[in-house]
């Protein structure tokens with residue numbers, strides 16, 4: 293990759309600004325000053341410094357966000373704010389995208405990465421990656437709902453869902469539940485509850501495969517996954 297492109301991609305300025313840094317002798321590659329913007333570097337092998345500071349470059353970025361309500365799980369939206377808009381510029385330069393979608397009003401675990409292969413595997417319907425949601429339901433959730441979800445329910449468009457595992461945490465006129473599903477149909481959790489005559493009033497994703505929402509993240513905050521979390525996701529096999 294050209295040195296000017298690398299530095300511009302990493303957010304060190306426009307191509308023009310980066311050319312000026314090069315011309316000023318601020319950039320070294322493997323300890324030799326490089327002034328030519330066309331010089332090719334391998335960011336994974338070459339040591340690049342800017343004003344003596346080592347430039348960190350990684351091919352992939354893996355972020356966990358606690359998605360706030362009111363923000364879209366998309367990379368671009370001309371009408372509203374997206375989860376990508378919430379990222380620092382130094383993370384946006386890796387051009388990450390959200391892995392799957394949460395509704396605008398849904399909160400919780402959202403994986404954001406530029407690793408297309410991993411995203412593809414996690415989203416593949418063949419992999420049946422379980423996703424667990426915490427929800428507040430308007431209505432009393434009962435054992436018969438557990439049975440119905442365990443068999444699979446019929447959604448409004450006639451689609452028969454795969455079995456879902458429903459756990460009642462608190463039952464009453466408002467119930468707290470956890471639901472684990474292995475599919476990702478549009479509005480799936482909300483529509484599964486509609487299928488049993490109940491309404492979701494609050495929805496938050498708490499896990500996806502082996503990845504658990506870091507509860508220390510405030511809404512809208514995010515952090516990089518640990519190496520261990522990335523490895524666990526890569527190796528994730530549904531048992």
Ligand code: URA
Pocket residue numbers: 393394395396398478479480481482483495
């Ligand atoms: N199911 C829904 O209904 N909404 C979401 O955002 C995720 C799962």
